Amino acid sequence: MAFKLFDRVRMTITTGGTGNLVLGAAVADAALGYHQTLAAAGAVDGDTFPYVIEDGSAFEWGIGTYIASGTSFSRSLIKSSTGSLLNVTTAAQMFPSPAAQHLPIGLQTIWIPAGAMTPRATSGAAKGAYDSGSNDITLSTMDFDTTTQEYAHFSVAMPKGWDEGTVTFIPYWTNTGGAATQNVVWSLAGRALGDNDGINGAFGTVQTSNDTWQAQNSLHIGPASAAITIGNMPAENDLVVFEVSRVVASDNMAGDASLIGIKLMISYNAGNDA
Structure with missing residues (x-):
């Protein structure tokens, strides 16, 4: 599967759950540098990308598919702290990040x-x-x-x-x-x-x-x-x-x-x- 990578993207979650997640604003963090949204980074509808979700001490990583019309993304799980898709809260953040197995060789x-x-x-x-x-x-x-x-x-x-x-x-x-x-x-x-x-x-x-x-x-x-x-x-x-x-x-x-x-x-x- 071919996927895209996006620079400096880190976003809040406005609608959580175990299904598609609705994305909010870019996270502002002076210590880590200011971020941008998927759309600002050039994502278009249907783009697939490796992602990480951090929700307190819980984590999930997988392959997401961007849905531009709802500013959301679907999730295909690779690994999580629970062994299944997280029941994500609105305190979570999402950022694109490839795992070692995803890197082009x-x-x-x-x-x-x-x-x-x-x-x-x-x-x-x-x-x-x-x-x-x-x-x-x-x-x-x-x-x-x-x-x-x-x-x-x-x-x-x-x-x-x-x-x-x-x-x-x-x-x-x-x-x-x-x-x-x-x-x-x-x-x-x-x-x-x-x-x-x-x-x-x-x-x-x-x-x-x-x-x-x-x-x-x-x-x-x-x-x-x-x-x-x-x-x-x-x-x-x-x-x-x-x-x-x-x-x-x-x-x-x-x-x-x-x-x-x-x-x-x-x-x-x-x-x-x-």
């Missing part, structure tokens, strides 16, 4: 080996096995032709902590042919699938990674792609199907390019999947 990697990929039903790449030679380092590969554009698919049940935003990828590949000044262009696109979504449908934005040939039978690690927008409006816990390809119209390397795998880079907005 940046980019994380999901490694997708070629062995986890499937050739597309039409114009599919070929499953392969790369043997390094005398030491027999053997790697599963997905082999892409030099003249015909071919494709492979893989799927990832995305972590709940994923922010449902854009992703990027880094290709790992090798080859048994090629020469200096030649290059390979890899592409990736994705489609999100939620419960009861039709599987057949269009992928989202296609982005590429353009890598220069360095040496035959060497590992090549391409540059990170631009941001890839996943198709079909991704949501929490979705399965995302990805399509990887070699864009032969844009590269010029002689011979097959053997994809070893990709690093899929995603951003989290939660520290765990609780």
Whole structure:
């Protein structure tokens, strides 16, 4: 779940209880600094935010949803001093504050080996096995032709902590042919699938990674792609199907390019999947 943070917000409660809470004025406290309301901080109807309620010695923290028309917010409990939603009094105060588990933890990697990929039903790449030679380092590969554009698919049940935003990828590949000044262009696109979504449908934005040939039978690690927008409006816990390809119209390397795998880079907005 993505949420917003607001600076210097601390507000009184004018209508309490165990349900939605009606917010009052900003709290003025010369010792702590003067505060502002959610509206003054830029909150709009439907914004979700992590909150803390302090009501005497009782406390509650959770995720709130701002209701602009009533200057109130609904509550989704994470933890409280009573183990349930507080029966909040008008002596309470509310302020937005993320818990450690809410703090964004940046980019994380999901490694997708070629062995986890499937050739597309039409114009599919070929499953392969790369043997390094005398030491027999053997790697599963997905082999892409030099003249015909071919494709492979893989799927990832995305972590709940994923922010449902854009992703990027880094290709790992090798080859048994090629020469200096030649290059390979890899592409990736994705489609999100939620419960009861039709599987057949269009992928989202296609982005590429353009890598220069360095040496035959060497590992090549391409540059990170631009941001890839996943198709079909991704949501929490979705399965995302990805399509990887070699864009032969844009590269010029002689011979097959053997994809070893990709690093899929995603951003989290939660520290765990609780």
